[in-house]
Amino acid sequence: xxxxxxxxxxxxxxxxxxxxxxxxxxxxxxxxxxxxxxxxxxxxxxxxxxxxxxxxxxxxxxxxxxxxxxxxxxxxxxxxxxxxxxxxxxxxxxxxxxxxxxxxxxxxxxxxxxxxxxxxxxxxxxxxxxxxxxxxxxxxxxxxxxxxxxxxxxxxxxxxxxxxxxxxxxxxxxxxxxxxxxxxxxxxxxxxxxxxxxxxxxxxxxxxxxxxxxxxxxxxxxxxxxxxxxxxxxxxxxxxxxxxxxxxxxxxxxxxxxxxxxxxxxxxxxxxxxxxxxxxxxxxxxxxxxxxxxxxxxxxxxxxx
Amino acid sequence: xxxxxxxxxxxxxxxxxxxxxxxxxxxxxxxxxxxxxxxxxxxxxxxxxxxxxxxxxxxxxxxxxxxxxxxxxxxxxxxxxxxxxxxxxxxxxxxxxxxxxxxxxxxxxxxxxxxxxxxxxxxxxxxxxxxxxxxxxxxxxxxxxxxxxxxxxxxxxxxxxxxxxxxxxxxxxxxxxxxxxxxxxxxxxxxxxxxxxxxxxxxxxxxxxxxxxxxxxxxxxxxxxxxxxxxxxxxxxxxxxxxxxxxxxxxxxxxxxxxxxxxxxxxxxxxxxxxxxxxxxxxxxxxxxxxxxxxxxxxxxxxxxxxxxxxxxxxxxxxxxxxxxxxxxxxxxxxxxxxxxxxxxxxxxxxxxxxxxxxxxxxx
Numbered sequence: 001x002x003x004x005x006x007x008x009x010x011x012x013x014x015x016x017x018x019x020x021x022x023x024x025x026x027x028x029x030x031x032x033x034x035x036x037x038x039x040x041x042x043x044x045x046x047x048x049x050x051x052x053x054x055x056x057x058x059x060x061x062x063x064x065x066x067x068x069x070x071x072x073x074x075x076x077x078x079x080x081x082x083x084x085x086x087x088x089x090x091x092x093x094x095x096x097x098x099x100x101x102x103x104x105x106x107x108x109x110x111x112x113x114x115x116x117x118x119x120x121x122x123x124x125x126x127x128x129x130x131x132x133x134x135x136x137x138x139x140x141x142x143x144x145x146x147x148x149x150x151x152x153x154x155x156x157x158x159x160x161x162x163x164x165x166x167x168x169x170x171x172x173x174x175x176x177x178x179x180x181x182x183x184x185x186x187x188x189x190x191x192x193x194x195x196x197x198x199x200x201x202x203x204x205x206x207x208x209x210x211x212x213x214x215x216x217x218x219x220x221x222x223x224x225x226x227x228x229x230x231x232x233x234x235x236x237x238x239x240x241x242x243x244x245x246x247x248x249x250x251x252x253x254x255x256x257x258x259x260x261x262x263x264x265x266x267x268x269x270x271x272x273x274x275x276x277x278x279x280x281x282x283x284x285x286x287x288x289x290x291x292x293x294x295x296x297x298x299x300x301x302x303x304x305x
Numbered sequence: 306x307x308x309x310x311x312x313x314x315x316x317x318x319x320x321x322x323x324x325x326x327x328x329x330x331x332x333x334x335x336x337x338x339x340x341x342x343x344x345x346x347x348x349x350x351x352x353x354x355x356x357x358x359x360x361x362x363x364x365x366x367x368x369x370x371x372x373x374x375x376x377x378x379x380x381x382x383x384x385x386x387x388x389x390x391x392x393x394x395x396x397x398x399x400x401x402x403x404x405x406x407x408x409x410x411x412x413x414x415x416x417x418x419x420x421x422x423x424x425x426x427x428x429x430x431x432x433x434x435x436x437x438x439x440x441x442x443x444x445x446x447x448x449x450x451x452x453x454x455x456x457x458x459x460x461x462x463x464x465x466x467x468x469x470x471x472x473x474x475x476x477x478x479x480x481x482x483x484x485x486x487x488x489x490x491x492x493x494x495x496x497x498x499x500x501x502x503x504x505x506x507x508x509x510x511x512x513x514x515x516x517x518x519x520x521x522x523x524x525x526x527x528x529x530x531x532x533x534x535x536x537x538x539x540x541x542x543x544x545x546x547x548x549x550x551x552x553x554x555x556x557x558x559x560x561x562x563x564x565x566x567x568x569x570x571x572x573x574x575x576x577x578x579x580x581x582x583x584x585x586x587x588x589x590x591x592x593x594x595x596x597x598x599x600x601x602x603x604x605x606x607x608x609x610x611x612x613x614x615x616x617x618x619x620x621x622x623x624x625x626x627x628x629x630x631x632x633x634x635x636x637x638x639x640x641x642x643x644x645x646x647x648x649x650x651x652x653x654x655x656x657x658x659x660x661x662x663x664x665x666x667x668x669x
Contacts, residue, residue, distance in 0.1 A: 193388065199386055200403070213403075
């Protein structure tokens, strides 16, 4: 109320409310225009061309027609969703278990909280190269241990066969992605009022009951947020797969983003790559809408406000 | 039968001793209030009764059964928290039903019990709402609802009204007293507010620094405070304490010289020798205009019916008097007040009271 006169003064100097508002958001607007909007528009334009290093011609919807008539592309989309679903589910489950353990009153929990961080803190490339070595058939830790305990005969190169390569990549992706989920869940759990647990304890609710009926609902907004954010990141997760397998063997770990990179950058077929990128944008836009919708509903359902 | 006996309860957190041997015998259907300044151990004591904290030593006996080693739910208690501790994601119905759901009661039983509680607490038309949509007083009632559906033997309240505004607090005090009559259950109530203690309690436990200073009815505490601490804690405005020297003692009482004031003979019993230092306690509401103590009025609060007068004696001793609303007083002026000797309290050097012999019949 007190700054109302000041605003009126500004208006009298000839700047309308709307103009002033535009002025205020113009730096952000310029930033988005250059960094987001223009590349996006350019990508969409490219997707209607057969652009390569040698030049480009407008070819209409041909790139999209090729894509949607290719069974291989649908395999890739399916694989991407499976990759995303499995990896995100594991991150959430492991993260929830980890956060619950870290939230428990155990001696030295500060130390454990720090020990959770390395996969997240060290550069992804370094961590993933470590996993690549562990998966190696000749000198890898995993193969070595399995032989040591007599579980397999001879060496096993986990990244060399289609199925094992896919799940090995999942394990590494979960390893990289879990710490952040864990810490977010932990922070949310610490925000739950102790009184709620004590009230439930007085009323006879056991540990599991309290976890199920207090902890989970209380941190549900964070679970939903993390699930959807993690889904987007995992969908677009590039470096982990690229370092481990480059999308192989025989396409077993090729997700949409890997496919796009291979086509657009490795093969320098920019037009076709751009069409794939546009599909990714469309899918992610749908995710984002779903995310906002769910978050809104969850907040309304579980929120204290 | 739901008596609650506390036997030599002690509690230490590390080296800090919070409760130093609490012995209380609370009767069936009694409304007992634990009152004391913050940090006196009253909430810790309640949490020990609830089973949320473990006593370092001592026993908790409810209805004749030693429950010291039992989980809260097996003690037959229920508790209302200061923060209400309502589950924000559950409806009012489910909040009240929570203990019943834990106990796996049938849907029909849950419905009938919640319905009955809601009726008592006038929440029937609020059952579908979330706690966030309720006012403070309604939330408080939901918390109470959750505590009554289990039919506990002993209700525990941990400062349940301190988050409410003054007007609502007054209403809720009346409602809680009413509820106590309706449920006729044993209730233990913790508060730092002496008005809540005085208005609701059958008996009050005054706690100070981990010890029971006095356990008695409100009127006992008011008219016969056992210690200096209780005397200053109960009563509003606080009792004045005037340093004095004993002159002599005979059948009519103790004769003292109040420092910088008159000589008075006060009808109290107990041993004192001439020359002993004592403190004479005078409640502001017992002071009246008259020849006795001369004070200079520093601040005057006219409340209409009463004029709270803060002043200072020539000796520098502060004095507060509650005088009639229309008393002809002005700030800065000198004023003389007096007290009926039977209304004065006397505390010895250790802070223990010398019992008054002519206190009102109500306090017997």
